[in-house]
Amino acid sequence: MIVDLHNHTPLCNHAEGEIFKYVEKAIESGTKYFGFSDHAPMDFDPKYRMSFTQMQGYEKAVLEAKEKYKDSIEILLAYEVDFLEGHMDKRVLNADVDYLIGSVHFIDEWGFDNPEFIGHYEHEDIDVIWQKYFDAIEAMARSGHFDIVGHLDLIKVFKYMPKKDINLIAKNALEAIKKADMVIELNVAGFRKPVAEAYPSVSLLNKLLSLIFLLLLAQMHISQSKYLSLVTR
Numbered sequence: 001m002i003v004d005l006h007n008h009t010p011l012c013n014h015a016e017g018e019i020f021k022y023v024e025k026a027i028e029s030g031t032k033y034f035g036f037s038d039h040a041p042m043d044f045d046p047k048y049r050m051s052f053t054q055m056q057g058y059e060k061a062v063l064e065a066k067e068k069y070k071d072s073i074e075i076l077l078a079y080e081v082d083f084l085e086g087h088m089d090k091r092v093l094n095a096d097v098d099y100l101i102g103s104v105h106f107i108d109e110w111g112f113d114n115p116e117f118i119g120h121y122e123h124e125d126i127d128v129i130w131q132k133y134f135d136a137i138e139a140m141a142r143s144g145h146f147d148i149v150g151h152l153d154l155i156k157v158f159k160y161m162p163k164k165d166i167n168l169i170a171k172n173a174l175e176a177i178k179k180a181d182m183v184i185e186l187n188v189a190g191f192r193k194p195v196a197e198a199y200p201s202v203s204l205l206n207k208l209l210s211l212i213f214l215l216l217l218a219q220m221h222i223s224q225s226k227y228l229s230l231v232t233r
């Protein structure tokens with residue numbers, strides 16, 4: 001079953017293609033669920049997002065497509081929302097949509113995934129940058145506003161990798177995501193970027209799986225040592 005939930009329209013000024021073209025391509029490829037999750041408006045960095053006045057038209061266009069193609073595909077209406085303290089807007093957080101993707105694209109208002117501002121990587125300790133990024137992911141999960149974590153380890157986009165173990169840096173964020181019962185998207189956009197791999201990395205996915213597994217054991221009241229004694233018998 002193909003589920004494709006992270007798609008932008010030309011309203012965000014960095015995507016192209018009409019809504020119906022996306023939908024027809026999705027139907028052609030056998031997609032069952034196709035979600036439009038364009039960048040939500042925000043009073044910060046307005047260049048790469050729709051304006052508040054465009055929300056209504058966007059929602060209407062997606063809902064029209066949902067109705068028109070309902071016999072062939074399930075279309076969902078959503079937003080990708082920047083987690084940025086002081087800039088998130090109730091009109092977006094309370095929008096009547098199927099889901100919200102929570103994404104971190106800014107660290108203290110620094111657009112770290114924008115090639116225009118790549119110079120900043122040389123001005124701060126790389127481990128500190130990574131930790132700030134995952135602290136923001138953790139706060140995003142704890143906020144309770146979002147359903148899906150967008151591109152979990154986007155901070156690797158330009159391949160400035162930390163010295164410290166990534167699983168340790170991300171530990172609290174992963175636990176907060178699990179606790180919030182959020183979905184983590186598998187996003188292949190990273191293959192087009194210097195890092196040349198998907199978000200999240202295989203290693204982070206493994207870490208997540210083991211977290212989920214430990215939680216299941218706890219729910220069954222089985223300790224880790226008890227489990228190990230059972231499987232190694």
Ligand SMILES: [Zn+2]
Binds near residue numbers: 006008
């Ligand atoms: Zn996006």
Ligand SMILES: [Zn+2]
Binds near residue numbers: 103105150
């Ligand atoms: Zn994004």
